[in-house]
Amino acid sequence: MARIMDGRSLSDSIREKVKEDIGKLQQYGTAVGLGLLLIGEHPASRQYFLAIKKACSKVGVDTYQFKLPETASMNEIVNVVHSINSDERINGLLVLFPLPGRINARRIVNEIVPEKDIDGLGSLSVGRLAADESTLQIFKEGYIFKEGYYEMLYECRFMPTVSSFLPCTPFGVIRLLEHYGIGIKGKHAVVVGKSLAVGRPLSLMLLAKEATVTVCHRETHDLGAFTRQADLICTATGVRGLIKEDMVKEGVVVVDIGINVLDDGSIVGDVDFEPVEKKASFITPVPGGVGPVTIAMLLEKTVRSAQRSEFLKSPLMLG
Ligand SMILES: NC(=O)c1ccc[n+]([C@@H]2O[C@H](COP(=O)([O-])OP(=O)(O)OC[C@H]3O[C@@H](n4cnc5c(N)ncnc54)[C@H](OP(=O)(O)O)[C@@H]3O)[C@@H](O)[C@H]2O)c1
Structure with a gap:
């Protein structure tokens, strides 16, 4: 039985930090x-x-x-x-x-x-993501060169010199995986959907994190042949029941980004949740998975933008 990746609790902790950062700026x-x-x-x-x-x-x-x-x-x-x-x-x-x-x-x-x-959709932001110029933000750890040495940074998402933002939803997926300690490097990630808002930037982020990435879409023949090979499946199509139990392998990590509103007003994702949950090691629910993290990302990036412009205008004040 899979462990549920709870987007609401991650979103709450990001929002708390955002509130704190806003308080500091207000000072x-x-x-x-x-x-x-x-x-x-x-x-x-x-x-x-x-x-x-x-x-x-x-x-x-x-x-x-x-x-x-x-x-x-x-x-x-x-x-x-x-x-x-x-x-x-x-x-x-x-x-x-x-x-x-x-x-x-x-x-x-x-x-x-x-x-x-802020949602990284303009051509410059997309280009910087593709050229690996803005992907430092998806790494929790990194290095800076300081006083002749490389110093380890554990939280280097705030890069005042990087003026591009990453799209909220795929960035939220990366944060959710990171939060649950799910490694990406060397894994086979299958992304279903290639939109500019979700599937495409997500595939670039996973690639930057050194996954082997396969991108599937409407014209992909035999989708299951690809998803069955995946260590990580991220689906963003808006097609209810697209990912079925016989299309996933034991222990797979499943991130369901899709949103489908049913006639009774309830919301489901792209994945046949109950049977797939039995085979997966981790799975996101819909609702309560990627959605809340997307909004938290939007808030976080707005505050980063404010910090950045404040830093560039008066670097000594925020130092
Ligand atoms: N949770 C969140 O925060 C959040 C945020 C954004 C979007 N969403 C949801 O995520 C879903 C996708 O959003 P989007 O903006 O990326 O939508 P979109 O622009 O309509 O793109 C959908 C993608 O799915 C592919 N697709 C459609 N039917 C398919 C099929 N049968 N097999 C394989 N691929 C198929 C399409 O392929 P083609 O390119 O070949 O047509 C396209 O690339 C929607 O349900 C949306 O509501 C959720």
Whole structure:
């Protein structure tokens, strides 16, 4: 029987630390702010918008809401993004998805300056992840060169010189694995889904952590032939029951990122939970797995952005 990876408890501990960090910034008179850009009235976007606002208010992040009608023109939207880019009160900007169909989402995220691209979706942030320039954040341990020696760092996620952020959901998956002491190096990881928000960046992060990574998608023939070889399966498709018991090997680690809302309003993931749980060594529940960690990541990165800009303006004060 698998051990359950409880995202809620990890999320609580991250939020506590975020609250503490915000308290320290407030001592220097610095508030932490997150911009939320909502275009149209899609129920999923609105629901996520409300959940984030609530989470922000609990830890002391100020939210700035920018609500535009479904009919907003691209110029109007881009103008709002530009004004947020230069707004000193706002440390990060999150665009709520899905956007109305006629809007070019890539155009909008590419207008966000990388220092405020808190979900790492812009081309610069994606490129820096692919080039291994921002992946230091996914390592809990690292080294810095100090006074002629390399000094071990146990928490080097705050890198003032790195101005790009990693996408919240895949970063949350990495943090969840780390929290449960699940090694990634040398493992065969199978990622199901290749979206720019989840599957693709997750596969790059696992690669940076030296897993052997296979990425599967809709056109993959015989998905089970790949998942049966996996030491770690991360699935993000939104297809209920996609990963079945006969598609996994004994002792596999299963991270279910998928969210499927059933007719009765309940939520399930991509994995046939009960039978797969019997074979796996670790598994995330849905809800209560990756979801809560995603929001915690968003809060953490907003505070890191505030710390970074404060550090760059007055490095001696936060030293
Ligand atoms: N827990 C969280 O915090 C969180 C955050 C974000 C998203 N999610 C959930 O994660 C899921 C994926 O989100 P997303 O934004 O990545 O969605 P997306 O953009 O629709 O991407 C879905 C991916 O799944 C692949 N796929 C679809 N059907 C498949 C099948 N039968 N076999 C193999 N692959 C298949 C697609 O392949 P193609 O590329 O070939 O079409 C695509 O790459 C959704 O349920 C979403 O709600 C959860």
